[in-house]
Amino acid sequence: MRDVVPEELLRDSAEDLYENAPVAYLTSVLDGTLVRVNQTLLRWTGYEREELVGRKRLLDLLPPGARIYYETHYAPLLQMQGEVREIALELVRADGTRLPVLMNSTLVADEAGKPRAVRTTAFDASERRRYERELLAARADAESRARAAHALEHIAEGVVLIGDEGEIQLMNHAAETIFDVSAAAAVSRQATEALDGWEGIATRVAIAGDDEAQVAHVVPVRRDRGEAWLSVTAAQAGAAVVYTIRDVTGEHRLDQVRSDLVAIVSHELRTPLTGALGAAQTLQGRYDDLPEPQRLALVSMIVEQSQRLEKVLDQILLASQIDENVFDTQLQSVDCTEVLDAVVRGVGPDVRTRIVVETETGLVVRADLDRLRQVVANLVDNALKYSLGQVRLAATLREVRVRITVSDDGPGIPEGDRDRVFEKFFRLDPAQRSGVGGTGLGLYIARELTERMDGRIGLLSRERGTTFFVDLPRAEAPST
Amino acid sequence: MTRNNVSVVGAARGQPMMFAHGFGCDQNMWRHVAPAFADEYRIVLFDHVGAGGSDLGAYSRTKYASLDGYAADVLEICRELELRDVIFVGHSVSAMIGVLAAAAEPERFAKLILVGPSPRYIDDDGYHGGFTRKDIEGLLDALDSNFLGWSHTYAPAIMGRPDRPDLGEELTNSFCRTDPEIARQFARVTFLSDNRADLRRVTTPTLVLQCSDDIIAPSSVGKFVHEELRGSELVHLQAKGHCPNLSAPEETVEAIRRFL
Numbered sequence: 015m016r017d018v019v020p021e022e023l024l025r026d027s028a029e030d031l032y033e034n035a036p037v038a039y040l041t042s043v044l045d046g047t048l049v050r051v052n053q054t055l056l057r058w059t060g061y062e063r064e065e066l067v068g069r070k071r072l073l074d075l076l077p078p079g080a081r082i083y084y085e086t087h088y089a090p091l092l093q094m095q096g097e098v099r100e101i102a103l104e105l106v107r108a109d110g111t112r113l114p115v116l117m118n119s120t121l122v123a124d125e126a127g128k129p130r131a132v133r134t135t136a137f138d139a140s141e142r143r144r145y146e147r148e149l150l151a152a153r154a155d156a157e158s159r160a161r162a163a164h165a166l167e168h169i170a171e172g173v174v175l176i177g178d179e180g181e182i183q184l185m186n187h188a189a190e191t192i193f194d195v196s197a198a199a200a201v202s203r204q205a206t207e208a209l210d211g212w213e214g215i216a217t218r219v220a221i222a223g224d225d226e227a228q229v230a231h232v233v234p235v236r237r238d239r240g241e242a243w244l245s246v247t248a249a250q251a252g253a254a255v256v257y258t259i260r261d262v263t264g265e266h267r268l269d270q271v272r273s274d275l276v277a278i279v280s281h282e283l284r285t286p287l288t289g290a291l292g293a294a295q296t297l298q299g300r301y302d303d304l305p306e307p308q309r310l311a312l313v314s315m316i317v318e319q320s321q322r323l324e325k326v327l328d329q330i331l332l333a334s335q336i337d338e339n340v341f342d343t344q345l346q347s348v349d350c351t352e353v354l355d356a357v358v359r360g361v362g363p364d365v366r367t368r369i370v371v372e373t374e375t376g377l378v379v380r381a382d383l384d385r386l387r388q389v390v391a392n393l394v395d396n397a398l399k400y401s402l403g404q405v406r407l408a409a410t411l412r413e414v415r416v417r418i419t420v421s422d423d424g425p426g427i428p429e430g431d432r433d434r435v436f437e438k439f440f441r442l443d444p445a446q447r448s449g450v451g452g453t454g455l456g457l458y459i460a461r462e463l464t465e466r467m468d469g470r471i472g473l474l475s476r477e478r479g480t481t482f483f484v485d486l487p488r489a490e491a492p493s494t
Numbered sequence: 495m496t497r498n499n500v501s502v503v504g505a506a507r508g509q510p511m512m513f514a515h516g517f518g519c520d521q522n523m524w525r526h527v528a529p530a531f532a533d534e535y536r537i538v539l540f541d542h543v544g545a546g547g548s549d550l551g552a553y554s555r556t557k558y559a560s561l562d563g564y565a566a567d568v569l570e571i572c573r574e575l576e577l578r579d580v581i582f583v584g585h586s587v588s589a590m591i592g593v594l595a596a597a598a599e600p601e602r603f604a605k606l607i608l609v610g611p612s613p614r615y616i617d618d619d620g621y622h623g624g625f626t627r628k629d630i631e632g633l634l635d636a637l638d639s640n641f642l643g644w645s646h647t648y649a650p651a652i653m654g655r656p657d658r659p660d661l662g663e664e665l666t667n668s669f670c671r672t673d674p675e676i677a678r679q680f681a682r683v684t685f686l687s688d689n690r691a692d693l694r695r696v697t698t699p700t701l702v703l704q705c706s707d708d709i710i711a712p713s714s715v716g717k718f719v720h721e722e723l724r725g726s727e728l729v730h731l732q733a734k735g736h737c738p739n740l741s742a743p744e745e746t747v748e749a750i751r752r753f754l
Contacts, residue, residue, distance in 0.1 A: 044741060045707070045734040073709065078625065079632015082685070085710050085736040086586065087518030087637075087677075093740035094522060102639040146639075 038105075038115070038136040044129060046071035058138065060108035072134065075105050077112065088119075092132065096121045102139060102146075114143035172259035175251070180204050183254055192244065192261050211235025211244075221248040221255050232262060243267075271439045274454075278439065282326045282453050290319035318362075326453060332388075333438065333455045336462045343382040343466050347489040350377040350409040350416060357390045357407070365398050373409040379416045380489035385463045389471070390418060392456040393482045397422040399452065401479065415485045423479040432473055436461040460484075498540040499547035500571055504532035509604070510577040511535040514568065516586030516610075516737070517681060518672060520546025523585070526743035527750075535581070540571060542588075544676030553676050561587070561687055565594035572602050579604040581754065585739055586610050586710065587684045590692075593723075597695035606700040607750055610711040610736050611719050613689040621690070622714045630685045637678045693722035700726040701753040703746065707734040727753060 032039065038055035042048050048066050056063060059075065073081050080103045092098045097120045104112040115136040122131040166173060172189030176182060182205050185197040193200075193209045200208040206216065214233050222228040228247040235242050243266035247258045293315040301309070335341040354371050361369065379386075390407070397405040401424025409418045427435060434440050439454040464471040464484055474481040501521070504511075511531055513524040521539040528537050541548040542564055557563040568591060572580060580603050584592035589611030596603045615623045616630060700723045704716035713730075720728035729749050733742030 077632055078629035079634070080636045081709055082625065082629065082633040083636040083640075085708075086516065086681070089735060090516070090519045090523060090737045090740055093737065094519065103636060 037138075040072060040134040040136070042072045042132045042134070044131070046073050048072060049131070055136070058107070058113055059105055065108070072132070077104055077106050080104060092119050092121055093129070096123075102143070105136065114139045116142070170260075172257075172261075174205070174209075174257040174259065176205050176255045176257065178253045180206065182208060189259060192242075192259055210237070211242075215244070215246055215257070215259075219246045219248045219257070221250055223250055228258075230260075232266065275439055278441070278453055279326075279330065283323065286319040286323040286326070290316045290323070293319070329453055329455045329459060332459055333462075336459065343385055343463075345380055345382055345467065347378050348381045348383045348386060350379060350418060351375055353383065353386050353390060354407050354409065354418070356387050357394055360387075360391055361394065361398070368398065368403070369394065369405050369407060371407045373407070374411065377409050377411060377416045378489050379486040381467045381469070381486050382463075385467060386484075386486070389460045389463050389484060390420065392460045393420040393484075396452075396456055396482075397424070397480070400424045411488070412485070414488050416488050418484045418486070419474070419481055421476070421479060421481040426476075426478060426480050427473065435473070436471070495571070495574060497543065497549045497552045498567060498571060499549075500538065500540045500575075502536065502538050502575065503528075504535055504537035506536060508535040509579055509581060510538055510575070511581045511583065512538040512540075512568070512571075512577070514540070514582065514584040514588030514591060515542065515545065516588055517684075518677065520548075520672070522546070523737070523740060524583075527583075527739045527746055530747040531750075538571070538575065538577070538580075542680070543567065544680060545672045550673050550676065553673070555679065558679065559683060561591050561594055561683065561689065564588075564591045565598060568592070568595045569599055569602070572599075578602065581605045581607065583607040583750070584609065584611070586612075586736065587680075590684075590687075590689050593692055593696055594689065596698045597692050600697055603698045605754070606696070606698050607703065607753065608700060608719065609703045609739060609746070610705055610708055610716075611702060612711040612715045613693055613719060613722075614687065615685045615710075616688075618688075621718070622712070624709065624712050624715065625685070630682075633685060634678060634682055637674070637681055640674070690718075690722070693719060694724075696723055697725075701750070702726055702728045703731055703738065703749055704728060705731050705733050705735060705738050708736045710736045729753075 033053040035052060035054055038058055039050075039052040040048060040055060041050040047068065048070055049068065051063065051066055055061075056066075073084055076084055083103070088098055088101060097118070099118050101117045102114070103117055104114050106112055116139045117134055117136050119132050119134040121129045122133055124130050166186045169186070170188055172192045173184070173186045174182060174189050175184035181202055182200050185193075185200055187197075190197055190200075193211075195208060195210075205212045211233075214235060218233050219231045220229065226249075228249050230245045230247045232243055232245050235244060242261060242263045245260045245262045249256050249258075293312040297304070297309065297312050297316075304312070332341070351373055354373060358366060358369050358371065394405060394407070397420050401422035403423045406421045407419070408421075409416060411417075431440075436457045438458040440457075441452060441454040461471050464486075467486060469484055469486040471482065471484050474483055499521070511528075513521065513528050515521055515523050520541045524539060528539060531537060543553050543558065544550060554563075557566075568582075571577075572595075582592040582596065582603055582605070584590070584607070586609070589608035590613055592603075592606050592608065593611070593613075596606055612623065614621065615625050616627055617623050617625065702716055702720050702723070704711070704713055706713075716728060720726050729752075731738050731742065731745055731749060733745050735741055738746045
């Protein structure tokens, strides 16, 4: 061994090992005053020995914030435990610059165990501190990205990021739903190819530049079941474009319905009014010229048209009351035959012949007489409007319920519209090509009234024509 | 009671004497001071939530967003133990916590002993708290940097050290366990707080112990506290630094005894 280890190293004095150690040594007494420091400390801080020993406290070598830390956390811990390890602080050099260090301290006691001094070592931690800072920054960055990604996945709007070659770079969960394709399957593919209807979006939606306001465009896209409407904005984001997409199909439909309503209602109100007014004016102008039968015919016209007008207004009012929930139903035992007869009587004499009533007698339901009459009347009105031949009314017993049906042999209701016929303002033939007209409220009202009587209303599948049914709870016969 | 790891020792029928610890530590910091009074008084020791053996799960940022949350805990302990005529000894931040508690329920407290108190640490117009906002941020940075270091230091490794016979065998758990995140919040709340107005609300007889050379609670602050607290006594200790209960326990005990 002696041959291998160089002589001079073995002779390194403890003094030398202390003074020139690769760490800084500081010894202080209990009030903090420095009593001994090694050469390394002086070298690292740029102080002269005389400036520190007996003059400054360990505290004085720390920056203000760290001094508080020292007094409130470091020192008490040292007193309690006798040692403190690996605390990261900074030493302030004589020139004011800072040196990041890791400090360890031990409390030195005398033979009686009473604390006398504090021995501290400080390791230069500049590189380590830099590394730590970068690590912490990277972690903070990663956390904020994770949070952003998380938020993106949960927002209601679809977000699609398109690269400069038209490829999909990113799609969030809402976008997956809108386009019915998974992000995994779509990313990297061309948007026009992977997303149904993207062509329309790409051409119609202008891309806003950095400071420009984003303008939303409503774009129709084809879907399996009809059309969907999307409100889209696009903004340049570096080399890519961010599209924000909101499905506004519902709102769009509602908007259309509302504008339809204005058209429908004005037409439905105006037509009878025009008819009545025309007849009245004719009478007014040519009363003496017109023969008796014609005069009577005109008066009938005024009455009929006014009644029609009244009916339309009643429907609109009723629908409104239903919406606002401000009307009541009085449930009692009602004889079905009575209801059906009343409906037939309410229909115009010229069409009355088309109606055939096939009912079992003695069927009693729990319902509001007036409202039930209205429901059946609405169904019959529709049947008369949309068909040319017979309209059959029937009431049958089905266990604890009674089923009233209204059937016709008309064109029937297309498969795609069967779900929608009870919707407010929904009309099978909005363009009124067949000249049928109507407010589109009849079936909506019928459904609402039925359901409020604890009944069910719907369509039966038949090969031809249309059959509506209304099921109501059976009741005891009226005591009268 | 488990929330604050409360321990009651000493004379069962004695007047209650409650000790509240400061930062970065727990009730163990009173171990050289509290026993001196155990013969005469009923000693109540506890840990603030987040320190020592307290229930860390009970910590809530909203509750402890101001020192009032901590004061509420103190009052709750008094209520649970049915303490009356309490002598409250609070170190550092706990001094102000005691002030807030006594201002809220003055009938509970007979005397207040404040060791190194400060109602506001940041300088203000005409007020020398001792620190700037930047200094406080430096403190919070230091706490942040020592997140890991702290956990390491607190690893249960200090057991029967032969070179420190004074530590003794009774200390089998790590000292001063403090959850680093809570410690940071506690320091933040404390050092950014301003409770100067609360001093005037207190009518309890108070002793203010001012250390020499205490950078955390300098003598100008001690003087301010003494002047704001009507009828208080101000005693200057020879002990240097901020923790006389640790660095000079005999002097501390003596000063308290003389006051009581």
